Amino acid sequence: MRAYLAFTKKELTEYTRNFKLFLAIALFALLGIMNPLTAKFLPDLLGNFMPKGITILIAEPTNLDSWIQFFKNGTQTGLFIIVILMSGMMAKEYENGTLINMVTKGLPRRTILFSKFTGALFLWTVSYWLCFFITLGYTLYYFPEGRTENLALSVSSLYLFGVLLIAILLLGAVLFKNAYGPLLLTGGFLMILFLWNLFPEAVKWNPLILISRNMDMLQGTLLLEELRNSLLMTGLMISSALVAAVQFFNKTAL
Template identity: 45%
Template sequence: MSGYYAFLKKELLESIRTYKLLILIAVFFIFGMLSPLTAKLMPDLLSSFLPEGITLTVAEPTALDAWMQFFKNTSQMGLILTVILFSGILGTELTRGTLINMLTKGLSRHAVILSKLTAMILLWTVSYMTAFVVTWGYTAYLFPNDVPPHLELSVFCLWLFGTFLMTLFLFAATLVKSSYGALILTGAVSALLAMVNIAPLAQKYNPLILALNNTALLTNAIQPSEMYSALTVASICFPLLIAGAAVTFKKRLL
């Protein structure tokens, strides 16, 4: 375990020195700030772009609009940016030879996988919670006493999907040599999940709905019980992907 903690410390320090942590926190902070502001100002923005003499009736913005923007920004641009920043988490060190030197000095391959995954999840969690806290604060200020239902579950579902995606990406990185290959493989699996989501019978088991049905939860279009199967599948996939990454990396020729 000493190797795990030492390598985890190295990963976290590297994320600070390479500005990954700073970039993620800054971007997610902006997402968190823009979500309620966009919801509040959207009616005025739409009116300003209309030709003179034309009026458009827009419903009064609510906290729901702010949280809809939050989930849209985070599930799309936020997750994509996070995965891209982590694209070289394994391949770059193998290419430079720095990881090989540490492995030959006694660092276990399992410790490498677990420490890298822990660092990825920690950075994702800190960034995501930054966006959530900022959105919550601005929304509470702009739309006081207006909290949509099932907000906590919606926030947790998207966090869990992000964690699932980080684990999937690390597993993909152990299967291919290049960073681009890991990105392509992760994108291909995500596309496959999107295709599976077309089948009504498979939807409730698809981890992808954890990032797609957040707004539906907030509007009571679906009930929390309809997310439980996907939560279970994602929770089961998590240790399986970790084990797969550890086994694959152990057998990989460096």
């Protein structure tokens, strides 16, 4: 446990030194501010920029529009940011050969991997929930009369999918020893999830539901009972990716 805590502390220190922590926090905070502002002022902006004589009817924005922006930016931008920042989580150690000294001095390989995973998870957790609470605060300010259902379920689903991608990235980092392999593996994994939807009977097990139907959760048309299969599959995939990463890393020449 002492070795795990020490190596995790090293990871977090590196995130501050290479500005990844600052960059993630800044970008996610910006997204958190933009979500409700876009929902609030986009209709006015569209109206001002439309040519004269052309009128478009836009419904009065509500708190749901703010959360639409949150999930849209979270899946299209937030996850992309984390994947890019974490793609080289082990490439530098392989390149510099620093892992050899650690392992020869008795540091268990699984400790290295779990510390890497913990550091990446910390970065994702802090950034994501900061974005959420900023969005929540501004949404309550601009749309005080708005009501939402299952908000915790919808935002937790997106967060869990981010954890899954981090686990896949860690597996890719072990397999390819560079920053590009994890990106390719993650891209291939996402492609498989999209192809998964071609089989109607298996859709309910697809983790992709966690980031594609958040508004259905928020509006109460998709309940926790209907998500159990995809949540279970996501948990199994996270565990399998971590176990596979440990197994491959134990057999990998450093």
